[in-house]
Amino acid sequence: MHRACSPTLAAAFLALIAVAAPATGDTLLESAAGRYRIAPDASRVDFHVGQLGGGPGINGHFSDVRGTFTIDGRDLSRSTVEIVIGTGSAETGNERVDRFLRGGAVFHAEKFPEATFRSTRVTRTGPDTAVIDGVLTARGISERARFGARLADRGPRRIGFRVAGELFRSRFGMPVGTPAYADRVVLDMDLVGERI
Amino acid sequence: MAILFLAQAALGTIMARLPDSAIKFDLYQWHKSNGLLILAFALVRIAWRLADPPPPLPAAMPPWERRAARANHLLLYGALLAIPVAGLALVSASPLQVPTVAFGVLYVPPLPLPRDEALEAALIALHGTLAFAALALVAVHVAAALRHRFVLRDGVLARMLRPPP
Numbered sequence: 357m358h359r360a361c362s363p364t365l366a367a368a369f370l371a372l373i374a375v376a377a378p379a380t381g382d383t384l385l386e387s388a389a390g391r392y393r394i395a396p397d398a399s400r401v402d403f404h405v406g407q408l409g410g411g412p413g414i415n416g417h418f419s420d421v422r423g424t425f426t427i428d429g430r431d432l433s434r435s436t437v438e439i440v441i442g443t444g445s446a447e448t449g450n451e452r453v454d455r456f457l458r459g460g461a462v463f464h465a466e467k468f469p470e471a472t473f474r475s476t477r478v479t480r481t482g483p484d485t486a487v488i489d490g491v492l493t494a495r496g497i498s499e500r501a502r503f504g505a506r507l508a509d510r511g512p513r514r515i516g517f518r519v520a521g522e523l524f525r526s527r528f529g530m531p532v533g534t535p536a537y538a539d540r541v542v543l544d545m546d547l548v549g550e551r552i
Numbered sequence: 553m554a555i556l557f558l559a560q561a562a563l564g565t566i567m568a569r570l571p572d573s574a575i576k577f578d579l580y581q582w583h584k585s586n587g588l589l590i591l592a593f594a595l596v597r598i599a600w601r602l603a604d605p606p607p608p609l610p611a612a613m614p615p616w617e618r619r620a621a622r623a624n625h626l627l628l629y630g631a632l633l634a635i636p637v638a639g640l641a642l643v644s645a646s647p648l649q650v651p652t653v654a655f656g657v658l659y660v661p662p663l664p665l666p667r668d669e670a671l672e673a674a675l676i677a678l679h680g681t682l683a684f685a686a687l688a689l690v691a692v693h694v695a696a697a698l699r700h701r702f703v704l705r706d707g708v709l710a711r712m713l714r715p716p717p
Binding site for chain 2: 407408409411412450452453455456459460461531532533535536537
């Protein structure tokens, strides 16, 4: 048997395999690295508050969502997120409820027009999931908060995540309506970022 | 019961005029809790009255006065039932579907009414009208009791306040 592969052919073959093989997690991260601005048209922050007796509870979303996030290509834990929500933008489909949420009993939007979340740490929990710890500030009160994130969608200039978490609103000075209305607020978000 | 009723009427009038606030929400829930308490008391009182009728009216009392007294009492008992039921009905008809939790501990399910803002508004008006009509009945009731005491001096008021042995 004579020597079948020339060095050039072997190199070419190896290169072909490397390109054809699926990207590893790290390669995914590297390609997603960068700074993004949250796209308000494609993003959504939904909230849900349960009520006693099995009724629908309070369900709505914030139409004013702004922010940025950075993905660190070499070390995900150094990624950051900052989200700002206009508290006057809560919409439930019922004007009476919306007005109540904007008013002094809940968000007091006139005095506290924004609620913010600033991450302190991102911890990867899987190939496309992470836990985001940070500080949530609402109604002038800052408390630690934690959210779970899952990569939902990505393109060359956009990347989207499903983000979920919950908080207890009495800790933010809005306990009105408990126990008839739950203290626990469930947040469910689609956050889409555009590269900047 | 009289104190509860008068407090309730005052609370209902004041709370509706407040701007949106946590206090306003809480006062509405107090008002609902109080209303259910009055309803419970009213049912007990009516059962008691049916089981243990009051002593006969004084022989000297003319027929028109007997009829007026009977009407006033019937209407008052009716109001003590109808007003809180109208209250529960308006809450049940409200598209807001705010749960009723009496005194923060007892969940009271809504009545099976359609969720309709117009119906809610109509029931709010009915609730208010019945309440003010009842206040008028109470005023007549109190005036009549005082008349029995100070004008007729026929012992009827004493009987109301302390039943005969």
